[in-house]
Amino acid sequence: MLSRLCRPSAQILGQISASTTFEGTQLLPGSIGLACIRPLTSGTKPLMAYKEGPERDLVNFPRPKRLLEPLPVRFGFVPDSWFTYFYPKTGVTGPYVFGVGFLTYVLSKEIWVLEHEFWTGVSFAMMIVYATKKFGPQVRAYLLDEQKKILDDLNAGKINEIKATNDAIEAEKKAQWQAEGQKMLFDVKRENVALQVEAAYRQRLKDVYSEVKKRLDYQVDKQQVEQNVQQKHMVNWIISRVQKAITPEAEQENLKKCIADLKGLAAKF
Numbered sequence: 001m002l003s004r005l006c007r008p009s010a011q012i013l014g015q016i017s018a019s020t021t022f023e024g025t026q027l028l029p030g031s032i033g034l035a036c037i038r039p040l041t042s043g044t045k046p047l048m049a050y051k052e053g054p055e056r057d058l059v060n061f062p063r064p065k066r067l068l069e070p071l072p073v074r075f076g077f078v079p080d081s082w083f084t085y086f087y088p089k090t091g092v093t094g095p096y097v098f099g100v101g102f103l104t105y106v107l108s109k110e111i112w113v114l115e116h117e118f119w120t121g122v123s124f125a126m127m128i129v130y131a132t133k134k135f136g137p138q139v140r141a142y143l144l145d146e147q148k149k150i151l152d153d154l155n156a157g158k159i160n161e162i163k164a165t166n167d168a169i170e171a172e173k174k175a176q177w178q179a180e181g182q183k184m185l186f187d188v189k190r191e192n193v194a195l196q197v198e199a200a201y202r203q204r205l206k207d208v209y210s211e212v213k214k215r216l217d218y219q220v221d222k223q224q225v226e227q228n229v230q231q232k233h234m235v236n237w238i239i240s241r242v243q244k245a246i247t248p249e250a251e252q253e254n255l256k257k258c259i260a261d262l263k264g265l266a267a268k269f
Helices: 009-013 080-084 094-108 116-245 248-268
Strands: 006-008 025-029 034-039
Touching: none
Parallel strands: none
Antiparallel strands: 006 034, 025 034
């Protein structure tokens, strides 16, 4: 279980220091010769994306990444890479022969003395293995849940900033949309003013037409009155002249002629 949560410190510290920050991970020094990996990612995506410069050689010196699964081990704690290292030179049995031989050497030379404390350690190791197998999944689930809570707390500020930025962007888009509406409103106002100017122009044309028509009608009426006065004066003048030209003898003769004409007409009927 511990191999799933931690890496051998010798393998990690041989490459970088314990305070180095990976892309998406941070290496923290652990106890008992182990270095634990503290993830700084949400899911599988890093919290911060780094833009590499053109001089960065990512082919020969790639940026280290956090493993999603622990490295394979044998016997519960020995890294599998230690065994595969012997394969090209000694074959498959090489690492086992080396391990047994090295163990036999240190025991035979009493470099490693198997005293009573050693068997106490074996007992403790068995207890630790049993506890790891028995309670490891529950502890791992609990730690992952706590890790998720910590990550959520750490990401809350970023999420709030992103939300505030998105809200500001939406507000800016809305302001731009309202500004476009104001532009349309200005066009409508200009058209309205143009219509008012056109209406005032037409009203003034109508006023000019009415005033000119009134003056022309006045002139027509004036001419008609003058013509009527002249005609009446001419008629009166002609009548007066005719009356003055008729004498009493001519009037008697005309009267007699009229009576004779009437009698002739009466005799016919």
